[in-house]
Amino acid sequence: MSHKPLAGIRVADFTWVWAGPFCTLQLAHLGAEVIRVETPQRPCVTRLLPPFADLEPGLNRSGYFNQYNQGKRSLSLNLKNPRGIEIARRLIERSDVVAENFAAGVMERMGLGYDDIRRLKPDVVMVSISGYGRSGPEKEFVSYGPATVPLAGFSAVTGYAGGPPMHVGISYGDPTAGLHAALAVLAALHHRRRTGEGQFIDVSLWEASASLLPDALLDHEMNGIDPSRDGNRHPRMAPHGVFRCAGEDRWVSIVVGDETEWRALCSAMEDPALAADPRFATLAERKRNEDGLEERIHQWTRSLAPDEVTRRLQAAGVAAFTTMTNQDLAEDPHLARRGFFVDLPHPEVGPRHHAGIPWRMSATPCTVESPAPCLGEHTRDVLERVLAYGPAEIDALAAAGALG
């Protein structure tokens, strides 16, 4: 069996909340040894947020934390204690990558900014993730995940026709920045392997997110207009919508991209009158009469279960899919057949279904090896095996309050 792609790469992970841990999750999925530096004085925000297993709160019981920290290890340190900082420096000396997403200046105040740590480890790759980035007039501004979505431009162009700006439903800037950060780290590791050089990487949620709105930005640049909020519609496809089905709050998405698909939709709906109706005969006509078109489709979907609509339309070659809830996903036979979910036994919450790795590799299979760590679960092991402290030294560090 081959080694995983990043076998032998160690990550000193000072991140918290979502963007940073999502970055290091990618590296863990690729086989890096990710050591999360945690502190019981100020636990990761996601350890304190629901959902808690069986509604019972606890630092190791949050599904949010346990989802985004699979396969990582937890080292508990008190970073307000000078000896805690000493341990952090020793970890960095023995790491290839350092990741952090604290507010501006926090790492520097601990003596762990890039200028400090490159002296400890000249070829280190350090990635810093923040809402605004580490330069520019607003770099000190406070950033919360949900606010990054409107800041980056998504809300202005997302919403129902004639309605207010809307959200995405998740703090979309966080995973988007986390993925960009992981990608930049991988590129830097390629560069380091060829040249021996490390470097510093600055990722902002704002820029990573705004880079996913090129069509809206170029519309403004080319034509001086922002795309208007238009629900689920698309300027060059119709129908392009989400339609109510039978059942409580059940919906299905249906998209017709060309005339072949339009004819297939009409025949799957067994509605020859629709196919013959001149108001819907071309894309231009369907766009002009889209309200009426959507109402016709809704009359058909409203009495059917969403999965039935999906099945019938896909059989006819039309793109349709159920609006999946979290329960639908957990029980989805396709995802189950593909072995996507991971349910490793966790010492406090037992086996729970978690989203796994969205890629498969034929020669270096990437699998999640362990559930998310309990707070401080690997402290002694990391101190002994990675940082080569002796048992007496570890006891002294604990007595001095360095371990949190």
Next chain:
Amino acid sequence: MDAGALAHLRVVEVGSGLAAAHAAKLLADLGADVVKVESPGGDVTRRLGPFPGGRPDPEASGLFLYLNANKRGVVLDLDAGSDRTRFGRLLDGADLLLHDVEPAKLAGYGLDPEGVLRGRPRLVAASISPFGLSGPYRDYKAYDLNLWNAGGIACLNGGGPGTDALPPLRTFGYQAMFQAGLNAAIASLGALYARDGSGTGQHVEISVQECLVTILELTYPFWPYCRLITSRLGYKPIQPLDFFACRDGWVFLCAVEEHQWKTFVEVMGDPAWAGVEMFADRLQRAAHWDALKPLIADWMAGQTVAELYGMLQRRRVPIAPVSTMGDLLSSEHLAARGFFVSFAHPHAGRHRMPGAPYHLTRTPWALRRPAPLLGQHTAEVFAEGARS
């Protein structure tokens, strides 16, 4: 010298024009030599716009110009036998193939997982498809909207409590494909890192649906952890965390920590209603949001976005403008960081577009050339092939 971190990689991209194109763009912008293969009819994104003056022109589509800058373009007809041989030669010289060709067509194009690696032991071949290359939905057709629904994100966005007549709502653009592109680029660079150690390439398979399920934040685990369904219709557990209209635009206010709320109340001039018991903490403020929101909204309506943003941010209250595209293009912060880059294109003219999503100190992101015209580099690329 500043050739980029990935200047040693030769990448071939083929497919639908969105997910694989985005993955290849991310690598091209870091220096990889990407050859984009288009069909004689041209890439889908050449028809998606936006277009200067609103006039469709396959050489001036904004989405195409953004996704394909820094690449060279060749035209091949993969449905024709002779071009398939040339395509094979292109792959012989590549480190990485990125494609989002539909699963049913893979074998015919020689891109099935075993076939594509035959005789190319060092190649990494990455396939992106809506639902992956196995399982009952393998051959399902899906556009971005379908995937946003299939991945469980659409059901989280809508008008909130009492708006169940409105459908789950998409997010602007082609976000499902962009997320898949990011994941594909990560997995590919991982596989190439492994290859540079072992000498052996491999096949990598990416499912767009699965990529989206990994970004459901805290919502997905509500089912396995509590047997609760998350939806757009639920109440937020804490407030304020909401949109407000000001005199000249919109803002999004996050004042969920006690000190942030207190500061915000001070800035509003300590209105009497802010002291009442039913707004005493963030849980109460959420429980009585229907009563509280109009009171805040009334004050917000008299403010201007820029003043409010500066004033509250200076006092450490997280608030953000609802940026319009014009706001982004004129942001002093983004300008100071050099976010937008300017390009000149023979058909589209000179425009700005998003640039570096990350700053790497030694191997910076760089715009090296504009997107190719259809078939612009076909002769050049195959002449190189003949030399090697």
